[in-house]
Amino acid sequence: MSKLYLARDARSAVRVLDGEAMVMSGRDSTLFSLNKTATLIWQAADGQTSLDEIVERRVCQEFDVEFGSALQDAENMARELAGHGILQISEEPISQTSRLAGESR
Amino acid sequence: MSSLIEEMGAKATALGFPLCVQIDLTYRCNERCVHCYLDHEDHGEMTTAEIKDLLDQMAEAGVFVLTLSGGEILMRKDFFEILEHARKLTFCIKLKTNAVMIREREAARIRELGVESIQVSIYSHRAEVHDGITLIPGSLKRSVDAIRFLKSQGLKVTIANVLMLPTVQDYPGVQALARDLGVVVTIDPTITPMMDGDRSVLRLGIGQSELRQAFADESLVGNVDEFCAISAPPGESELESVPCSAGHSTCYVSPYGDVYPCVQFPLPTGNVRQQRFIDIWRHSDQMNEVRSIRLKDLSSCSQCAHGASCTRCPGLAYMEGNMRGPSSQDCEKSFARTGVPSANLLSKKPSMAGLVQIRNIPVVAGVSA
Numbered sequence: 001m002s003k004l005y006l007a008r009d010a011r012s013a014v015r016v017l018d019g020e021a022m023v024m025s026g027r028d029s030t031l032f033s034l035n036k037t038a039t040l041i042w043q044a045a046d047g048q049t050s051l052d053e054i055v056e057r058r059v060c061q062e063f064d065v066e067f068g069s070a071l072q073d074a075e076n077m078a079r080e081l082a083g084h085g086i087l088q089i090s091e092e093p094i095s096q097t098s099r100l101a102g103e104s105r
Numbered sequence: 106m107s108s109l110i111e112e113m114g115a116k117a118t119a120l121g122f123p124l125c126v127q128i129d130l131t132y133r134c135n136e137r138c139v140h141c142y143l144d145h146e147d148h149g150e151m152t153t154a155e156i157k158d159l160l161d162q163m164a165e166a167g168v169f170v171l172t173l174s175g176g177e178i179l180m181r182k183d184f185f186e187i188l189e190h191a192r193k194l195t196f197c198i199k200l201k202t203n204a205v206m207i208r209e210r211e212a213a214r215i216r217e218l219g220v221e222s223i224q225v226s227i228y229s230h231r232a233e234v235h236d237g238i239t240l241i242p243g244s245l246k247r248s249v250d251a252i253r254f255l256k257s258q259g260l261k262v263t264i265a266n267v268l269m270l271p272t273v274q275d276y277p278g279v280q281a282l283a284r285d286l287g288v289v290v291t292i293d294p295t296i297t298p299m300m301d302g303d304r305s306v307l308r309l310g311i312g313q314s315e316l317r318q319a320f321a322d323e324s325l326v327g328n329v330d331e332f333c334a335i336s337a338p339p340g341e342s343e344l345e346s347v348p349c350s351a352g353h354s355t356c357y358v359s360p361y362g363d364v365y366p367c368v369q370f371p372l373p374t375g376n377v378r379q380q381r382f383i384d385i386w387r388h389s390d391q392m393n394e395v396r397s398i399r400l401k402d403l404s405s406c407s408q409c410a411h412g413a414s415c416t417r418c419p420g421l422a423y424m425e426g427n428m429r430g431p432s433s434q435d436c437e438k439s440f441a442r443t444g445v446p447s448a449n450l451l452s453k454k455p456s457m458a459g460l461v462q463i464r465n466i467p468v469v470a471g472v473s474a
Contacts, residue, residue, distance in 0.1 A: 011219035013197030015169040018120055022113055022169060024197045026219045029261065031109050 007047035007094040012086045027085040047094030117354040122167035124354040131176040136239040142297040150360040153183040157190045162382040164194040174201035192218045204251035212254035222261040230278035268294040269309040316441035335443045339412035344401035352395035370420025405431045409448035411439040
C-alpha cells in the first residue's frame, strides 16, 4: 500500500470537546462528530506525516488495536472525510500552499 | 445537522463548555434604526489586541460557534484583522451586519476567511419603509446589493426581518425578496428593550391581532394547527428542564468586555478586562445563579398552561424585573398562538373587586349595611 498523507481543510471549523472533535465543513456547513480515534488522526493530519506513521505512533500507542486493521479503518475514515471536503488526502506530502489552493469551492 | 448540533449543545452543557458566543465588536453603527436597543456612542471599546486575546481564550475554553455582531461590525477598521484571527482559531464564524459597507472586495475577503453565514437585517422590501426604519436614505439598496455580492461569492446569507408596527404588512414582500435573492429569511416579532432598561421602544411592537394573523400564516409557522395547538401542562421532566441555553452553553460579550448570559439578558457576570473569560464562565455567581434555574422555580410559569411550550425568554423576564418571572412578550405570543391567556396575563386582568365598594356605614336603628 502506498503512503497516504492527510491535511485538515483550512476552512473547516473545529473544536475538540472531551477528546472528541466536532468539525463543520467550510464547503457546505455539514457538521461532523469524530470519535476519539478519528479525532487523534484529525489532529495529526498536518499534511507532512503519513497515515501509517500517525496510526503507528498515535493510534496504536493510545488504543489497544492491531496496526493493520487500524490502518485500514483509518484510511476508510480519511477517504470518507475527504469526500465531504473536510480533509485532503494525497500520496505526496501536502504543503500549506496546496492546502490553501484546495480551498476554492 | 440540527440534531447533531443539539447533541453538541447538550454535551457542552453537561461538560460546562460555552459552545456558542456572540461578541458585539462595537455599538457604533451607520444606521439609526428606530427600534434599536443600543447606545451607539463608543464608551471605550476593547482594542484589537484585547479582542484577539479574548478570541484566544475562547478557543481554549471550547467555544465553537462565534457570532460577530454589533452595532455595525464593519465600523471597526480592524474588522478583517479580527476576522482573520478568528479564522486561524478555527471557529465556526457567523456575522450579523446591515451589510451597507460590504461591496465586492469585502464579500470576497469574507469568503476567503471561511465565514459560515452572514445575517443581514432587512425591514421591508420597500425602500421608503426600510429606510424609514434605518433613517438612512438608500440603505435598502446598499444592503440588497451587498447580499448579491455575498451570494456571488457562494456565501450563505440569511435576511433577518423584525415584525413591528411600521413593517408588519411588508413581510410577504421581504419573503419574496429573499426568494429572488436565493437566501433564507427569519422573521421575529420580538422587540428588545434598551439595554439601560428604557422600554419605550416596545411601543413599536405588534399587538394581539397582528400576532394572531402572523401565527395563522403557514409561510411563517409551518403547520398552523400544530403550531397553535395547546400543549399539555408541564410534566416532571419539563419542570426539571432549563429555561434556555443562556449561560448553559451560550453567552455574550459586549464591546466593553462585559460578559452576559445572552445578548438579550443584560445581567452583568464579569468583565474580561479584569478576569479571564473561562473564570467568569465557570465561577461567576451570577452565571451560576442563571444556571441553577429550572422551570419548576418559575413561580408563575411553572403553573401556566403554556409552561411546556412557551418560548419564554429569561432575559426579557430579567428586563421586566425578575429573571424567574414571566416575559410578557412571550405570554402575548402564547396567547396569540392558542387563544389561552397565560397565568401571567390572567393575573394582570383587572380585579372584579373594584366594582363593589364596601364602606363602613354606621349602624342606624338596628339596620346594617
